[in-house]
Amino acid sequence: MSVYFLHVLILVAIYAILALSLNIIVGFAGLVSLGHAAFFGIGAYLSGLLMIKGLGFVEAFLLSGFITAALGLCLALPALRVKDDYLAIVTLGFGIIITLVFLNLDITGGPDGLVGIPPVTLWGKPVYSKWAFLGLTTAILFVMILSAYTLKQSKIGRAWAAIRDNDVTAMFMGINIYSYKTLAFITSSFWAGLAGSLYAHYTAYINPHTFSMHTSIKILAMVVLGGIGSITGSLLGAAVLVILPEVLRPLADYQDIFYGALLVLLMVFRPQGIMGKVKITEIFGRGR
Amino acid sequence: MLFQQLVNGLVVGSVYALVALGYTMIYGILGIINFAQGEIYMYGAFGAVITLGATGDLSLAVLAGIGSACIVGVLLERIAFRPLRGTHPLIPLISAIGASILLSSVARLLFGPDDRSFPLEFHPSSYSIFGAAEITGLQLVIMSVSVGLMVILSLFVNLTKHGKAMVAVAMDNDAARLSGINVNNAYMITFLLGSALSGVAGILMAVYYNATSFSMGTLPGLKAFSAAILGGVGSIPGAIVGGLVLGVAENLGAAYISSNFKDAFAFIALVLVLIIRPRGIMGSRK
């Protein structure tokens, strides 16, 4: 199998983790988060810097996950106090602020980014083989899918579904909507941070542009295309939107036109995405 | 220095207010967040720049700019929003995001990736305000145009039958229909007005910064939206206040805290206001 093909598969796996993590907020809990790439970036920079400072991979990996989750909590605290309609712009603003942080801090290397990030090390030995890396990433993705599935079926998942359908009613059922929404943010940003860590140690070099609003929208497109709320959908969406640009490389200039048109057309003709259940109203209730 | 920053902030803020008015009207009456409002602004600027370059006639250029903005606005309403009426609000939101990307990347294709300057001669005149700050002739023009348009809009909404109809549709869609108001027309007028205002805003900023580019609308659009929310979404005075507050906050932040983070201050201001007063400065309890 060619190195290039492996590379694409690895990217698919990493973005699948990302898309699934966003799906937890958007699809499971029904909240709009447009700054998701920020968590991706935070995890990447954190893990890269930690390893550069001498930590081992496993420590850096886990720490970046937890710290990103903590930052997700920090965002959730003010963000969730505003009306749901405004969450979109607040999370977007958050994404923009984080991008600015990446661009301006010395420690993150500014616009030139972070270089010389050490590769993954397992049991003390660096992992250079793409196959091994793919295996690692897939394993983590698999764990994530299991946990997402478990969450969805659990009491937490049911609470999220109630909130997604109509949060005021959920409140009357005794569900603490604020806590559950915060939990969605924390869980989601944890996994996004882990994805970032994987990405950083794979590419050995990261810069702020990878984690911009543009990427946040790309991740959203993956979730929407695959089907909001559908786990397999997120995997599919990630696969399509990673592979397609590679296949259509000569048309790279038209990429954004494609994204924009895709989102509009999807919403008009098939808002439930590829794997979504029949009517979006069944997923989201009658709205307001 | 402080006063100067205040003046600069108010000038930029008045332009944000114009775009914010578009957001607030569309949100108030149609219930959707038009993420692509910034792109309408951008097309307004391009319409003017290109026409001015081709004909040298400023009035024609301004009309062309407003016209382009309106055309884009109407197309947007027809294609990206009308089919989605009555759906869960997340759906038109995503559609608007897609439209925003589509519109700006099409602009990139049509007009190229580089900035264009505005081919206009300006006497660099400048006036002193109480000796504490300077305001340039251009800044004065911008503020007067913005304020003038805001006044006209307020008069339209408060005094004319069609303006009141727009408010009525925002309040109670069914009751408005039962009063004989053609709701589709009301939506169209709302979009036209909002687009025209954004178009003018785009032209003003293109002249002010002497740069027109395909991406010039994205960030100002988001900031204007923050301004609309900050001021109280659905409220016309709110959008005006919100725009001015945001412009000032942004300038003061850039001057006194960090100019690198200039873009961040708009959103920080938004979050702060929403925490203290969740419905915005002039928002109504609904």
Place this chain on the structure above:
Amino acid sequence: MLQIRNLHTYYGYIHAVKGVSLHVKPGEIVALIGGNGAGKSTILRAISGIVKAASGDILLGDAQITHLSSDRILKNGIGHVPEGRRLFRGLSVRDNLILGAYSRKDRARVRADIEEMEKLFPILGQRKRQLAGTLSGGEQQMLAIARALMSRPKVLLLDEPSMGLAPIVTAQIYEQIRHLNRDEGISILLVEQNARLALNLAHRGYVIETGRIVMEGQSGELRQSNEIQRAYLGKGYREVWE
């Protein structure tokens, strides 16, 4: 004047109105009574175009108004006072009246009509600049009726005008309705849960249950009927059939 033939409407998958036919002759007051959820309001909303008719015809005079948009239907001469009044609460009393006349082009006559409304309902004249949401229940109902009248309708659809109002206020409202019919010649289709009130006012009535008309006739007959007395007028089984 107003005729409905075999109307069917759906609410999602629910068959809300099942083949209803009724008519209102010029100058008549016709009552539509029945319990909650029977479909009465839905019929009115189908007439004014808020709800789409799945099949059947609605005619005003000779004109088919079945599939027209609401503003066209209004221009044809139907006024609708919706359930719950649905005033523009944040707008003034006067603005509500102005909006009621939105579709009219004759500005001078509109102004004259507004003054007439304020004479007909003096409270509205006194409170013309007040926000509609601050009026009392009865005042709001009067404003809602006045607003609908501003479009100079030939037929007025009234959806539960007594809802939420104290009996004295309801009596005043009903007096106004009687006056509008007798002196202004407006035909009225009245939906009411309060069957006694409705049948006392109306010339004829229809009784609706679960989307179908189960009884119709002159209001006098309906008032005397045992079934109606038992189901809607509160008489006990023993009182009626002993």
